Amino acid sequence: xxxxxxxxxxxxxxxxxxxxxxxxxxxxxxxxxxxxxxxxxxxxxxxxxxxxxxxxxxxxxxxxxxxxxxxxxxxxxxxxxxxxxxxxxxxxxxxxxxxxxxxxxxxxxxxxxxxxxxxxxxxxxxxxxxxxxxxxxxxxxxxxxxxxxxxxxxxxxxxxxxxxxxxxxxxxxxxxxxxxxxxxxxxxxxxxxxxxxxxxxxxxxxxxxxxxxxxxxxxxxxxxxxxxxxxxxxxxxxxxxxxxxxxxxxxxxxxxxxxxxxxxxxxxxxxxxxxxxxxxxxxxxxxxxxxxxxxxxxxxxxxxxxxxxxxxxxxxxxxxxxxxxxxxxxxxxxxxxxxxxxxxxxxxxxxxxxxxxxxx
Ligand SMILES: NC(=O)c1ccc[n+]([C@@H]2O[C@H](COP(=O)([O-])OP(=O)(O)OC[C@H]3O[C@@H](n4cnc5c(N)ncnc54)[C@H](OP(=O)(O)O)[C@@H]3O)[C@@H](O)[C@H]2O)c1
Numbered sequence: 001x002x003x004x005x006x007x008x009x010x011x012x013x014x015x016x017x018x019x020x021x022x023x024x025x026x027x028x029x030x031x032x033x034x035x036x037x038x039x040x041x042x043x044x045x046x047x048x049x050x051x052x053x054x055x056x057x058x059x060x061x062x063x064x065x066x067x068x069x070x071x072x073x074x075x076x077x078x079x080x081x082x083x084x085x086x087x088x089x090x091x092x093x094x095x096x097x098x099x100x101x102x103x104x105x106x107x108x109x110x111x112x113x114x115x116x117x118x119x120x121x122x123x124x125x126x127x128x129x130x131x132x133x134x135x136x137x138x139x140x141x142x143x144x145x146x147x148x149x150x151x152x153x154x155x156x157x158x159x160x161x162x163x164x165x166x167x168x169x170x171x172x173x174x175x176x177x178x179x180x181x182x183x184x185x186x187x188x189x190x191x192x193x194x195x196x197x198x199x200x201x202x203x204x205x206x207x208x209x210x211x212x213x214x215x216x217x218x219x220x221x222x223x224x225x226x227x228x229x230x231x232x233x234x235x236x237x238x239x240x241x242x243x244x245x246x247x248x249x250x251x252x253x254x255x256x257x258x259x260x261x262x263x264x265x266x267x268x269x270x271x272x273x274x275x276x277x278x279x280x281x282x283x284x285x286x287x288x289x290x291x292x293x294x295x296x297x298x299x300x301x302x303x304x305x306x307x308x309x310x311x312x313x314x315x316x317x318x319x320x321x322x323x324x325x326x327x328x329x330x331x332x333x334x335x336x337x338x339x340x341x342x343x344x345x346x347x348x349x350x351x352x353x354x355x356x357x358x359x360x
Contacts, residue, residue, distance in 0.1 A: 003076065007354055008128035009066045010239065010339045010358070015055035019026040019047075019339060021227040027123060027134040034078035034135050036087060041128040042070040043356040045187060045336070045346040047106065058282075059108045061125045067339075068358070069106050070159035071128025072152050077320065088141045088155045090162060093124050093303045096138070104304065112359040117317055118323045129339065134247050135347070138307060143284060145334040147318035152323035153333065156357050157191075157324040158313060164192035166305030167249050167278040168199065175200030177246035180226070182206035184213055187351040188278070189251035194352070195250075197221050198322040202242060219352065228261065235264045244270025252279035259285050266291060302327035 011022045029035045047067060050059075069091040093103035095114055102118070103109035106128040109119040118193045119125045123134040143155060155181055173179055173196060181192050184205040196203045197220040207213035210227040217225040224242075228235040239245060248265040252258075262285050265275070273295060277285075287299065305313075316322040332354040334342035339358060346356040 006334060007131040009126075010068070010336065011064050011066055012051055014063045015051060015060065016053065017051070017063075019051065019343075020128055021337060021339065024066075024130075026132060029077045029079075029134065032137055033081060033123070034081055034087075034137055034140050035076040036073040036133050036135055036140070037076050038071050038072070038073040038130055038133055038268055038334070038360055040072050040153040040357045041068040041360045042157060042159050043129070043339075043342040044069055044106065045343075045349070045356075048343050048347055050107070058111075061103065061105075061107070061109055061119050065106070065122070066126035066128070066133070067106050067128030068129035069104070070156050071133065072155045073128075073133070075140075076132070077139065078140075081140060081142060086143045086145050086152060088143055088158055089128055089139050090141065090159060090310060091127065091139075091281055091288070092162075092310075093136065093139060094306075099306070102303075111273055116213050127334070131336070131360055141310060142241070142315055143314065144318050147293060151331070153331060153359065154325045154329070154355065155317075157329055157351075157355055158310070158317070159189035160188050160287040160351055161324065162305045162310045162313055163188050163278070164195045166309050167192060167276045167302045168196055169309055170276040170278075170300055170302040171247040171249065171274040171304070173199060173201055173247055176202070178202040178204065178242055178329075179247040179249060180204040180206050180245050180265055181249045181251065182265065183208070183251055183253065184216060186251060186253060186348065190216060190248075190350065190352055192249055192251065192278070193223055194220050194328055196323065197223050198316070203224065204239060204242075204245075206239070208220050215350075215352075227281065230260075232264050232267065236267045239265065239268035244268065245271065245273060246270060248275045249281055250275065250277050252277075253283050254280045256281060258283050263288070266297065269295060269297060272296045273298075277301040328352060332356050333359040336360060 101114035
């Protein structure tokens with residue numbers, strides 16, 4: 001197949017600037033990378049608010065970069081994968097010899113100098129909203145086409161589900177256990193609800209209003225909507241209506257100044273209860289010391305997921321255990337040139353209503 005010499009990509013030239021369609025040269029394929037022809041890419045709802053503000057030194061990447069935290073495509077050239085192979089591509093880039101140095105494409109890099117070295121490389125910090133992408137082989141996940149019988153564009157759903165899977169692995173969720181997820185109606189938190197349900201857990205989808213969490217209970221098996229009032233005694237009662245919780249997943253959104261459900265959830269956990277902090281806020285949480293000791297609680301944070309976890313998630317999809325097609329979400333396709341419309345749409349839509357993608 002003859003390759004063009006250039007390709008189109010949606011680029012953020014700098015923060016406090018609109019993204020724009022640019023023409024870039026087709027990159028050279030180096031050892032350990034793959035050139036991929038992109039079929040579709042995920043559009044994140046939170047890109048506009050991040051890009052429109054001054055660059056946040058704690059939570060950004062050096063511009064310019066191609067946007068897009070996930071993509072689906074076919075291998076053109078690689079020393080690892082065969083041409084034509086269908087692949088999913090993700091955003092979690094780590095140092096090859098040390099996972100503590102990392103970046104998340106489109107979003108941010110970690111504070112270590114080694115992480116800054118990673119994000120200084122254009123293709124490493126660049127995402128998938130483009131016609132082609134040069135991708136490290138570790139960010140490429142081959143998909144067994146004969147095992148899936150749905151529109152490949154739905155594979156972009158793996159992006160949010162992978163974060164959810166990382167968190168659920170961190171608390172070691174087992175079938176039959178009861179987990180509360182709060183809040184639960186965001187893009188990542190609702191993915192955790194769907195996944196915990198598919199893994200055989202009883203799930204309490206927690207939120208501030210019945211109307212925001214009820215659709216989750218309607219859509220996914222063994223999911224129960226729980227609206228909390230802010231009165232701790234009443235809320236603990238609501239969270240323990242099936243008995244003490246085995247696990248709690250906190251998805252506090254970045255616009256809140258504190259983890260509003262955390263303390264109540266600790267009181268609702270049973271002996272040996274596990275907590276994973278999966279949201280992203282910079283404030284501190286306090287832990288009732290005696291309660292944590294007396295109940296043998298464990299609390300941990302979890303950033304993203306590992307490559308092994310994402311491979312395991314893909315197996316759940318290929319085996320039919322987890323549905324990520326129209327059983328999980330609708331889909332809304334935009335042309336690459338409609339990146340502005342797609343970002344507006346993504347900012348207003350819940351993931352499982354319609355997954356916004358850019359389609360080549
Ligand atoms: N650990 C990781 O590696 C990782 C990876 C990706 C994302 N994250 C973080 O995960 C967090 C959640 O992301 P997300 O996309 O699922 O959700 P989000 O869009 O950040 O937040 C939406 C959710 O927060 C709730 N919410 C918003 N304002 C609220 C308020 N004042 N009081 C109570 N609830 C409120 C919403 O409830 P309503 O439906 O009631 O409005 C909805 O459930 C973010 O902080 C994100 O940065 C972490």
